[in-house]
Amino acid sequence: MNIINIIVPELPESVNNAVIIQWHKKPGDKIYLDDILVELETDKVVLEIPATKNGILNSILVDTGNIVESQQIIGTINLTKNLDNVALNITNNKNNKLKKQLNNFKKNNFTDKKINDFSPSIRKKIKTNNITIEQINDFNNLNINKIKNFHKKEKDSSLVNNYKRVKMTPIRKHIAQRLMESKNNSVMLTTFNEVNMQKIINIRQKYGELFKRKYEIKLGLTSFHVKAVSQALKFFPKLNAFIDGEDIIYNDIYNINIALSTERGLLAPIIKNTNNLSLVEIEKEIKKLVVKGNTNKLSVDDLSSGNFTITNGGVFGSLMSTPIINPPQSAILGIHAINNRPFVLNNKISIVPIMYLALSYDHRLIDGKDSIKFLFLIKQLLEDPFRLLLNI
Secondary structure: OOEEHHHHHOOOOOOOEEEEOOOOOOOOOOEEOOOOOEEEEOOOOEEEEOOOOOOOEEOOOOOOOOOOOOOOOEEEEEEEOOOOHHHHHHHHHHHHHHHHHHHHHHHOOOOOOOHHOOHHHHHHHHHHOOOOHHHHHOOOOOOOHHHHHHHHHHHHHHHHHOOOOOOOOOOHHHHHHHHHHHHHHHOOEEEEEEEHHHHHHHHHHHHHHHHHHHHHHOOOOOOOOHHEEEEEEEEEHHHHHHHHEEEEEEEEOOHHHHHHHEOOOOOOOOOHHHHOOOOHHHHHHHHHHHHHHOOOOOHHHHHOOOOEEHHHHHHHHOOOOOOOOOOOOEEEEEEEEEEEEEEEEEEEEEEEEEEEEEEEEOOOOOOOOHHHHHHHHHHHHOOHHHHHHHHO
């Protein structure tokens, strides 16, 4: 019977280690080719290790919650043609081991000692303090003072232990570090504007079903924002640039991060070359990234080399916010909930769907005039979406 090792894959560049967050199999389980054995979480992505051969999981060498490194052995697999017999043997061995541990526990515990074996004073203290036999570890040296101390510890514990301490996941630590980096290494300012979303809503209502039938994807709002940002960046290159020491790095590509909220935290995967994509292609890229984010399939490449970020707090009902720049980028656009509001159109008050936009930018690189004009151009493009299609 051959045994092979389960090995941590080569981790992406700039990633030093990972944490085991879940084993999907336990010793004795049958394993088939491409079954997911274990999930690892780095500070950027979640990695899955699949089975490379059929067999039986023989052992887990590193438990959930522990840190592992590239090429580390974390488990073993028995390679065999007769999976049923090997699985049965491993299960029997495991059951025998558990029985042995249970017998040792019974020998070394005194839970069968009766209350009547104690003195009247101790029995009274146990009763008045509502202490059960199961709560007492050392029966042989039990006395009045220990009963009092035991009751005091239980009381103190109930007062101070009204919280729990949980270690931050690698992704959450990375988010915290990036936020502090943004706060400490930029002079961040936010400017606001409002957009009449009526024309885009009309397009979605009129062509949404046709769009879905033809392209098998829903026409959303974010694709319009991505398209508007891509066009506006061409006129304001500093918002597509970043500071590197005493230099300014101007990007000639348009890679836009889309902030996604996942169970493991906020991630910002990238839609690449957005200036060359149609609304249909942008929608497909968004859907692909959302699916990958929700199923922990995002790769490091999906999260690297972005130039500008769009975050949508509106999906959670946010009316307005001051988004934090995603370093080393120089700007981020926050889009928010659409609500019907009184609005002056052609000198008349009308009820129209309004969305607030928020642009946070690094004032070291971007002047207020440029940021305001950039945001105003995005407003114009969204209020006249045919300009997006005509690229004007």
